Amino acid sequence: MKSTALAEHNALGNSRDASLRYRRREHMLMFILMSPAVLIVFLLLIVPLAWLIIQSFYVGDGVSLEHYRRIFTERVYWNTFLLTFRISFVVTLLAFLMGYPLAYAATVLPKRWAIVILAIVILPFWTSVLVRAYAWLILLQRSGVVNEALMGVGLTSAPLSLVHNELGTIIATVHILLPFMVLPLYATMQKIPRDLLMAGASLGASPLHVFRWVFFPLSLSGVLAGVTLVFVLCLGFYITPELMGGGRTVMASMLVSRNIQLYSDWGAASAVSVVLLMCVLVIFYVVSRLISLERILGTK
């Protein structure tokens, strides 16, 4: 009696071992399959990032906090970060104001119109940022189509300075980042069941009331996702402000390149990058407390 119980116990133990072995093998295989990707991420992202951080603490040959001291005390740096945040804020606000109606229209209109709207939003996405920035440059310059048209209609008597300044930067950046606002919004709105809107109407709510109390609250997670994406991407924008800003609108990323191109100061450039990276991480952290990151990144 006792021996059979023991045998049973052993058999159970063996089968548990077997399943454990099987699971370990499975994990091993998974790891091997993933290893090329892991290697690439490690070599091309983690290592350079670590190097960047280390570098930011070196002045000449000695370890020092000099770069960070300069960033936090000198006016130029302060102004640049302030400008970067201000532009990002305005761009995000404009992208939201333009993107929300677009996503809403794509959601409520018949399918074929939805496709047209999304195509118009996404198509420019497939051309290079450089091309789009130059296109805006041509459109907005003193003798460009926009100024000619405004004067032609008689709205303005002299050409407006639409480019080589903050305004030009904002216009082009909004255009380039608009898909990042529209797509998460559209994805969220698509998932709002139409039944809820019908129920709202049947319960006596006018279309405006249904929007205010049902549709809009349910689209908020998409708003947060879109706003975060656009804001964060805008913080690190480089080509567009470089081309559209005319050298006067200096954003944080341009500070990085100037430190290298003009002063060959890799340490200072690294320190600016690290501060910018920290800003982005803090934003993501705060937002992730509100909604899951998978939603922002669109994997859910």
Next chain:
Amino acid sequence: MDKNDSVGVSIRSVSKRYGNTMALDDITLDIEPGEFVSLLGPSGSGKTTLLGALGGFVTPTSGAVWVGSQDMTYMPPHKRNIGIVFQSYALFPHMSVGENVAFPLRARRLPKATWPERVSKALAMVELEGYQDRGISQLSGGQRQRVALARAMVFDPKLILMDEPLSALDKQLRETMQIELRQLHRKLGATIIYVTHDQREALTMSDRVAILKDGKLVQIDTPEVLSSDPKDSFVASFIGDSTLLPVVRSDTYSVKLGDVILHSTRPVPTHPDLLLAIQIEKLLVHDERHDPDMNRLHCRVREVVYQGDSIRVFLDMEDGATISLRQPSHHLAYQKIPPIGENLTVALHPEDTIIVPNTGCREPATNVA
């Protein structure tokens, strides 16, 4: 609410065309104030479209919808004052139970001070007292159903529409809710129009059942009349659990099934293609003590199936057709049924001998149990 408050509904030759298909084809239907009417039909029969026309989500191609003394054909949904319970419940996921139920009050801009009392009264009606602060995701399917009901009646609508509200619940809960809805209807006194594809549900709950097929109204009657006097084979196959067998008219009150003459108490319809509808519960094992007028059929036992509360016997007739009967599973009933392969004579009362014109049947019955 007072019973006198409820309103009648008048659907006047309403049609709805989508492209080349008629979702609704000239439907005329009058519903009395306070009545509980079910719209019964297979999917695609137009019952949901008709409900949409009542709720304001579907604009009829022609015809008019009147509620009480008001033409509502083109009135937008939010001005109709009709409570709707959706199949999916359509509860607002970002609001608590209390906020969901208060939604119609907010939409009507009623003073905020009156909300709590009306909300708790509505929740009490559906036996969910004290659930105000719960989130929707914390509720079971049956509880969601009740919240949807409370929300649809908190503003005292005179007409309530229900679109298959019980279809997502399990069988037991569904049967409980059917009885509760009936009682609720009596308490509220509102007119209720109920869409379902489940004939048993429709028969259980309704004062009258309207049967739809291909966008047309086939028959509207009380459950008893639908069962005893179906207008055609479609209705006969939809109501109850019936076997339909081709028969030939013999005279005004009788038909021939093979060589057997069957008598009916109702005149046989004048239609070239006739069917006998045998409802499974109406077929009895023949007994000498029966009424001598009973129609008799000689069969052979093919299969006996024990179904818990009943036994079902499948019988082969002489011409090869299969019919079946159901008896409560008590011992006496068992005794009367011979072993498989033996002969058995079954009886059908002339009152239960239903002859209908053949207009096609619904797809194979789903409610066989």
